[in-house]
Amino acid sequence: MHGNAEPARSEDRHGGKDAQRDAAANSMPTPVRRADHRFGQYEIKFLLGEATAELVKDWARVHMSRDPVAACDERELYPVHSVYLDTPALGVFGRAGALRTRKYRLRRYGNEDTIWLERKAKVRGRVKKRRTAISESELACVYQSAPPEHWSGHWFRRRVALRQLQPVCSVTYERFARVGLTPEGPIRMTLDRAIGGCGLRDLDVNTWDVPRGSLEGLQRLSGLCILELKYPTSLPSLFKGIMSDFALEPLKVSKFRTCMQTWVVPGGQEEASSEDGDSRAVA
Numbered sequence: 442m443h444g445n446a447e448p449a450r451s452e453d454r455h456g457g458k459d460a461q462r463d464a465a466a467n468s469m470p471t472p473v474r475r476a477d478h479r480f481g482q483y484e485i486k487f488l489l490g491e492a493t494a495e496l497v498k499d500w501a502r503v504h505m506s507r508d509p510v511a512a513c514d515e516r517e518l519y520p521v522h523s524v525y526l527d528t529p530a531l532g533v534f535g536r537a538g539a540l541r542t543r544k545y546r547l548r549r550y551g552n553e554d555t556i557w558l559e560r561k562a563k564v565r566g567r568v569k570k571r572r573t574a575i576s577e578s579e580l581a582c583v584y585q586s587a588p589p590e591h592w593s594g595h596w597f598r599r600r601v602a603l604r605q606l607q608p609v610c611s612v613t614y615e616r617f618a619r620v621g622l623t624p625e626g627p628i629r630m631t632l633d634r635a636i637g638g639c640g641l642r643d644l645d646v647n648t649w650d651v652p653r654g655s656l657e658g659l660q661r662l663s664g665l666c667i668l669e670l671k672y673p674t675s676l677p678s679l680f681k682g683i684m685s686d687f688a689l690e691p692l693k694v695s696k697f698r699t700c701m702q703t704w705v706v707p708g709g710q711e712e713a714s715s716e717d718g719d720s721r722a723v724a
Contacts, residue, residue: 481569485680487668487689494632494666498617500683501630505619508629512551518615521633522549522652524641525697526606534609534701544697545597545606547580548572549651556580556651558597568671573597577651584649608648610700612638613656626673628680633669636696637661640704662703667694 489497498517513519526545527533533540542564548557556579559572573593575582582588583598592598600606614636621628637659641648668689670680683689702708 481567489666501619505621508618527609608641623677625677629671634666
């Protein structure tokens, strides 16, 4: 289904789908993003109103290329579904110890059967991600069933067991994505809107299941549009241009933290951000 929101899917356990998409991307005349897996990439976030978000989309259609691995609808949007994990004491949300700069999540794009096991870390301003694809039928191997000996998700399962990670909130949104190649390196822009979700801690269901398909019926964070500009080294001139054209001011904003404060720990105390910390919530 989709192009990932992260660096290229080099950890796809079978490689077939990834190889097909890479081949299709390499055949395109427009430049295609190639991210640095070792050192990650920088990300700048902005909180936009709906009107500005539409103008930014128009700008991106002129100055950047369509993501070659994103299977979008006629509006050039695709849904992203994430289930975030945390400890019983909410150590990820509270930035406790080694969890201060890490997030763990399960992710699905649209209706596809693939589930992505992801760890996201931020070190000295750079975002580094590790991710592995499994089939939906293998999801129970993360938290319940014993997996095969050489199962590709063992690294994630070990962290779930070690830290007693459990699903705490589900976040779903529509994404518009563009890519480009600049003198500073490959770049990517994402615009997330129609953000919704729910808390999972008190639900009497299998909260490990990752939603799919339609965004209808979700509780929404009204008017929240998050723009992310992603680049490998120095801030590209192209991104400086969009920031200047629309008078954009960077803001540390997190979908995870906002949804946690909305549906899981409303009114909870938020910590100040640090250089290596993640974003604060924005209600």
